Amino acid sequence: MKFTLGKKDTQTKARTGTLITDHGDIQTPIFMPVGTAATVKAVHQRELKDDIKAQIILGNTYHLYLRPGLDILEKAGGLHKFNGWDRPILTDSGGYQVFSLAGTRKIKEEGVMFKSHIDGSKHEFTPENVMDIQRTIGADIIMAFDECTPYPCEYGYARNSMELTHRWLKRCINRFDTTEGKYGYSQTLFPIVQGSVYKDLRKQSAEFIASCDREGNAIGGLSVGEPAEMMYEMTELVTDILPSDKPRYLMGVGTPANILECIALGVDMFDCVMPTRNARNGMLFTSEGIINIRNEKWKDDFNPIDPAIGNYASTFYSKAYLRHLTISKEILAAQIASIHNLAFYLWLVGQAREHILAGDFGVWKDHMVKKVSTRL
C-alpha cells in the first residue's frame, strides 16, 4: 500500500491524500461504511459502489471468524470474493468487539479467552492468531490486536493496558512480517495508539507507534463515551506526533461534526456505525441538518430527502414517503435511510476534500459543523 499526500490546508491541519491499494485507490479524507459481518446492513454492493461511490468498507475479525467462519471465507478465496466487494476492505482486529460484545472474557498476557455471543462456544484470540485470521479474511488493511482501554479508567489501568497493547503489537508485527497474503494481493498492518485520556500516555503511545514505521497508523481508545472535547484534545496531541506522510485512521468516529473537527486535526480515515445504525430508527443526516423522519411534521413534505447530495435514494424518494415506510416498519425504510445516510457521510468528506483543495476548508468547516448539527 502507498500513501501520497496531496494538498495541506493553511489554517488547519487538514490535508488531502491518496491511498493506493491492490484493490483500488482511496481519496482522503474518507469515510468507511461499516460492513461488520460481510455486509453493510440493508445496502447492496452495487449501490455502495455505483450509487454513492464508497471507496473502502470495513469488516470485523470477531464477527467474520465466528460467522461465516474461516473455512468458508478461505474456500471462497477471501472476503472480497465472498461478498463480491472488489474494492478495498479494512478489518478491525476484533479486540474491541471481544470487549464490547463477547460474553465472559479473560485478558491474559498470551491473549483473550472469550465466549461467542452467538452460541457461547469458547475461543481465544492472540496477537498471532488474529494476524493469521486477518490473512485468511484477506482485507487490504488489517488492524493490530489491541486492548481498547475502557473509558473512564484509572491512570494505572490505562498505563498497563497501553503497555499490553504495545507488547501485543510487537507480536503482531513479528507474525505479520513473517507470513504472506493468501490470495495474491498485498495486505498492510496498521498499529493502534492507546493511552486513554491521559496526555503523557497518549504521547508515549503515539511515539512508540510512530517508531514502528508502518504504512498507516490508527488512533484507538476514543469514541468510547468520553466528551467530544477530550476526543479532540487527544486526537490533536497524537496527530502532532504520528508521521504526516502516513494515513491516520481515527477508529469509531463519529458524528458529522466529530468528523469535520478531526479532519481539521489531521485525520484522514473514519468509520462509524452511526449512519447505518441511526438510519434504522429513522434518524437522517442531511446537508441542512438532522431529521427524525418519524416526526409528524414530515408527513406531507413531498420534497426529496436531500437533493444536494445527488444520489438516487436521496433525490428520488420524498420525506413523506420515507416517513410512511418508517412508521409502517417497511423493510424498504431501512434500505432507503441507510443508503441515504451513507451518501451524506461520503458527500460530507468529499466536500471537505474539495474545500481543502480550494483553500477555504477552515471557514467552510466552521459553518458546516453548525449546520450538520442543527435539529430540523
Ligand SMILES: CC1(C)O[C@@H]2[C@@H](CO[C@@]3(CNc4nc5cc6c(=O)[nH]c(N)nc6cc5[nH]4)OC(C)(C)O[C@@H]23)O1
Ligand atoms: C459512536 C457510536 C455510535 O459508535 C458505536 C457506539 C460506541 O462506540 C463504537 C465506536 N467507537 C469505537 N472506538 C473504538 C476503538 C477501537 C480501538 O481502540 N481498537 C480497536 N481495535 N477497534 C476500535 C473500535 C472502536 N470503535 O464502538 C462500538 C462498540 C464498535 O460501537 C460503536 O457509539
